[in-house]
Amino acid sequence: MSLNAASADIPSLSATSYATVYNLFSLVIASMLFTALFLLFSQRQVTPRYRNAIVVSAIVCGIAAYHYFRIFNNFEASYPPGATVDSVHELSNVRFNEGYRYVDWLLTVPLLLIETVAVMALTRGESKSLLVKLVPASALMIVLGYPGEISLDTSTRLIWGTLSTIPFLYLLYVLFVELSKSLDRQPPEVVHTIKMLRLALVGLWGVYPIAYLFPILGGDFFTGEGGFVLKQAGYSIADILAKAAFGLAIYKVARVKSRLEDPSRDEEHAAVPTVDGHASGSNGARSADERVAAAGAVNGRAASSRRPA
Amino acid sequence: MSLNAASADIPSLSATSYATVYNLFSLVIASMLFTALFLLFSQRQVTPRYRNAIVVSAIVCGIAAYHYFRIFNNFEASYPPGATVDSVHELSNVRFNEGYRYVDWLLTVPLLLIETVAVMALTRGESKSLLVKLVPASALMIVLGYPGEISLDTSTRLIWGTLSTIPFLYLLYVLFVELSKSLDRQPPEVVHTIKMLRLALVGLWGVYPIAYLFPILGGDFFTGEGGFVLKQAGYSIADILAKAAFGLAIYKVARVKSRLEDPSRDEEHAAVPTVDGHASGSNGARSADERVAAAGAVNGRAASSRRPA
Numbered sequence: 001m002s003l004n005a006a007s008a009d010i011p012s013l014s015a016t017s018y019a020t021v022y023n024l025f026s027l028v029i030a031s032m033l034f035t036a037l038f039l040l041f042s043q044r045q046v047t048p049r050y051r052n053a054i055v056v057s058a059i060v061c062g063i064a065a066y067h068y069f070r071i072f073n074n075f076e077a078s079y080p081p082g083a084t085v086d087s088v089h090e091l092s093n094v095r096f097n098e099g100y101r102y103v104d105w106l107l108t109v110p111l112l113l114i115e116t117v118a119v120m121a122l123t124r125g126e127s128k129s130l131l132v133k134l135v136p137a138s139a140l141m142i143v144l145g146y147p148g149e150i151s152l153d154t155s156t157r158l159i160w161g162t163l164s165t166i167p168f169l170y171l172l173y174v175l176f177v178e179l180s181k182s183l184d185r186q187p188p189e190v191v192h193t194i195k196m197l198r199l200a201l202v203g204l205w206g207v208y209p210i211a212y213l214f215p216i217l218g219g220d221f222f223t224g225e226g227g228f229v230l231k232q233a234g235y236s237i238a239d240i241l242a243k244a245a246f247g248l249a250i251y252k253v254a255r256v257k258s259r260l261e262d263p264s265r266d267e268e269h270a271a272v273p274t275v276d277g278h279a280s281g282s283n284g285a286r287s288a289d290e291r292v293a294a295a296g297a298v299n300g301r302a303a304s305s306r307r308p309a
Numbered sequence: 310m311s312l313n314a315a316s317a318d319i320p321s322l323s324a325t326s327y328a329t330v331y332n333l334f335s336l337v338i339a340s341m342l343f344t345a346l347f348l349l350f351s352q353r354q355v356t357p358r359y360r361n362a363i364v365v366s367a368i369v370c371g372i373a374a375y376h377y378f379r380i381f382n383n384f385e386a387s388y389p390p391g392a393t394v395d396s397v398h399e400l401s402n403v404r405f406n407e408g409y410r411y412v413d414w415l416l417t418v419p420l421l422l423i424e425t426v427a428v429m430a431l432t433r434g435e436s437k438s439l440l441v442k443l444v445p446a447s448a449l450m451i452v453l454g455y456p457g458e459i460s461l462d463t464s465t466r467l468i469w470g471t472l473s474t475i476p477f478l479y480l481l482y483v484l485f486v487e488l489s490k491s492l493d494r495q496p497p498e499v500v501h502t503i504k505m506l507r508l509a510l511v512g513l514w515g516v517y518p519i520a521y522l523f524p525i526l527g528g529d530f531f532t533g534e535g536g537f538v539l540k541q542a543g544y545s546i547a548d549i550l551a552k553a554a555f556g557l558a559i560y561k562v563a564r565v566k567s568r569l570e571d572p573s574r575d576e577e578h579a580a581v582p583t584v585d586g587h588a589s590g591s592n593g594a595r596s597a598d599e600r601v602a603a604a605g606a607v608n609g610r611a612a613s614s615r616r617p618a
Binding site: 059062093 | 324325328331332335336338339340342343346347350351354390391392393394396
């Protein structure tokens with residue numbers, strides 16, 4: 001009995017399949033890189049309490065952008081162009097390395113949980129109690145999936161896949177039972193969004209095990225070129241939703257909570273970094289005092305001499 | 310009698326060994342680069358007194374990211390793909406240069422000691438007294454290890470390894486005897502963490518001499534492909550823990566101490582550095598006092614002189 005589910009390497013891609021995957025990978029790079037920049041440059045739209053959640057969201061998108069740069073370059077090296085523009089792209093001697101995705105997830109999945117807990121702004125004790133459960137369980141889920149992913153053997157794939165499901169179920173328990181207790185204390189304006197975020201998180205994670213099972217599903221489609229394109233499309237779209245769109249939703253929650261907790265703060269109170277990074281912090285709606293402080297922030301020395309005695 | 314312990318160059322790597330090392334190096338790059346960015350963008354979450362420790366931690370991670378970019382590219386050049394994706398990767402005419410690691414350590418190890426002393430916020434005299442001992446001793450430790458690392462001769466390796474151990478033992482003495490006197494004056498909330506940091510520092514350094522001894526241990530495993538992969542994995546994981554995780558722990562200590570020393574400061578008081586590092590520290594909700602202090606924080610000298618009497 002052959003346990004070899006499929007060759008993981010697709011021997012060739014049509015010009016259309018190649019272009020589809022290529023464009024998708026580029027879409028992911030653009031989405032991740034510029035969501036990261038948007039979030040970094042928008043930190044000051046939320047109160048300091050929520051900035052850690054925004055910076056972590058930006059870091060997640062930055063890490064994903066880095067990995068998609070590598071995946072993109074690897075893809076080009078693995079499937080170089082043929083004799084003409086219409087030729088199939090034959091697999092070169094460079095393997096298309098799915099392992100990068102696991103490296104990405106190992107870093108980003110725990111961070112996604114950290115940003116979710118951070119935006120809830122729980123007490124230190126509650127946050128810590130959730131994170132010591134969520135972070136190790138999520139890292140374990142990724143680590144246990146890796147040996148299965150790189151194996152071509154169906155049994156090996158199933159065993160590691162099953163092991164990886166155990167921490168996943170534990171994550172579901174923590175997110176849907178333990179975290180729910182804290183949800184009652186969130187402002188009603190954001191409870192729905194946080195619930196949706198939680199659902200999106202685990203819903204999107206569902207894409208990954210489905211792609212993982214493709215070689216086991218077997219058949220010409222799932223183990224061939226069509227399955228490869230579908231898998232890369234699935235991963236790419238799931239990554240955009242689970243990291244970039246997710247990060248923007250976190251930002252939205254932080255904005256709403258900032259406004260509720262500090263009604264004086266609204267879009268009026270944000271300073272705008274200009275191209276060279278100096279803060280242009282003056283704004284018609286501000287008091288003279290605020291404008292002076294903003295100006296002083298650019299030039300620390302000057303500000304220091306103006307401290308009230 | 311041959312004193313040649315082993316050829317340092319591994320003639321070939323299997324596709325799996327190659328992929329494992331490749332993914333690990335990429336993991337280190339992502340961890341270091343994004344920890345550096347996170348720390349730089351989160352500086353203002355701590356009081357000015359601790360920002361130097363955070364910036365130095367970020368610089369350590371940045372230096373390590375740079376060296377791992379070089380190591381990654383060197384690895385690709387040394388072990389190019391064979392005829393097919395499953396072929397072994399034969400050593401090319403480009404040597405895999407372990408010397409990079411020593412260059413990295415020569416810069417980062419003294420800086421790790423500097424960030425550890427900085428986060429303790431001792432008096433100037435105490436800090437100086439510790440640093441004039443720790444920094445030269447740590448640089449000497451690395452410099453003395455290098456001639457042994459590049460030698461294939463067992464005696465040479467042992468001699469330089471032993472010489473390198475002398476400053477290491479002196480570092481242990483300074484860290485565990487002299488630094489302990491200052492630990493009594495740290496807030497109880499962070500004493501445990503600082504002790505763990507110190508232990509992590511020297512514990513993780515233990516990985517490096519073990520890898521150094523591989524060629525001396527001899528045997529097919531330690532001098533062959535398996536030993537090579539294990540050594541690269543050990544270095545990579547030790548580097549992530551000793552630099553990125555260590556930097557985040559320093560940040561944690563700085564956050565706790567900032568909160569204890571200035572209870573009015575919590576997540577509430579952070580401003581955000583813009584691209585070139587100028588703080589845009591104004592904020593509608595702040596008191597004039599706080600705003601000026603935030604502005605002054607850009608210029609550490611000024612801030613320190615403005616402490617209320």
